[in-house]
Amino acid sequence: MKRNGTMKWMIFTCFGLVIAGCSSDLTPTNAKLEKGLSAYLDGHYECLFPTGRTFPYEVVPGSDTKADKKQMDAMKAVGLLEEEDDFETHVARYTLTALGERVAPRFCYGHKVLVGVDGFTPPVKQDEVVQTTVSYHAKMMDVPVWAKTDELEAAFPKMAADISGSQPGQIVMATAGVGWSVR
Numbered sequence: 001m002k003r004n005g006t007m008k009w010m011i012f013t014c015f016g017l018v019i020a021g022c023s024s025d026l027t028p029t030n031a032k033l034e035k036g037l038s039a040y041l042d043g044h045y046e047c048l049f050p051t052g053r054t055f056p057y058e059v060v061p062g063s064d065t066k067a068d069k070k071q072m073d074a075m076k077a078v079g080l081l082e083e084e085d086d087f088e089t090h091v092a093r094y095t096l097t098a099l100g101e102r103v104a105p106r107f108c109y110g111h112k113v114l115v116g117v118d119g120f121t122p123p124v125k126q127d128e129v130v131q132t133t134v135s136y137h138a139k140m141m142d143v144p145v146w147a148k149t150d151e152l153e154a155a156f157p158k159m160a161a162d163i164s165g166s167q168p169g170q171i172v173m174a175t176a177g178v179g180w181s182v183r
Helices: 002-026 030-042 063-077 098-103 150-155 157-163
Strands: 045-047 057-059 081-086 091-096 108-120 124-126 129-141 167-175
Touching: 030 108, 030 129, 030 167, 057 063, 063 081, 063 091, 063 150, 091 098, 108 157, 108 167, 150 157
Parallel strands: none
Antiparallel strands: 045 108, 057 091, 081 091, 108 129, 124 129, 129 167
16 A cells, blocks of 8 residues: 555656646746747848849839839949840849859848847747747848948848847747747
C-alpha cells in the first residue's frame, strides 16, 4: 500500500514539474523575445519592392505617376536601370542594367539586426496561443553601396529611414509553449 502511494506522489510531482516547465515558456522575457525576434529578422530582407517588379517597366506621363517616375529615375542614377524613351507613345521604358539584374526584382537593401527589446505588452491568450506586442530597436546591416545615395534616399523615404541608424519597431509575437516567434 505504501509503495502505491509513493508511486502516485512521484507521478504527480513529475506531472507538476512538466507543467511548470512548459508554463515558463509562456512567460515572455526580453531574452526569450530577443531570441525569437532575432531569428525572424535574420531571414527577412528589406526591399524597395517587397513583392517584386517586372522589367521592362513602363511609366506613362501623368500627375499620378510622378512618384513612380522619381523612383525609376533614382534607380537609373545609381546604375540599376537604363531608360528608353518612346517619343511616339510618350512612355518611359526602364530596363535592367547588369547590376540591376543581380538585385531585381525586389531590390533588397539589407536586413535588420536586433539592437534590443525595449518592452512588451502583458501577454494575452488568443487562438490557443499566448501573444504579446513587442517594442524593439533594430539597425540595418549589409546595406549595398547603391542604396546609400541621396537620389535613392529621396525617392524611397522608408529605405532612407531604415538605413539611417537604429530604428524603433513593433511586432506581434506568440508562443504555444515552444518558444516565442513572430506571429
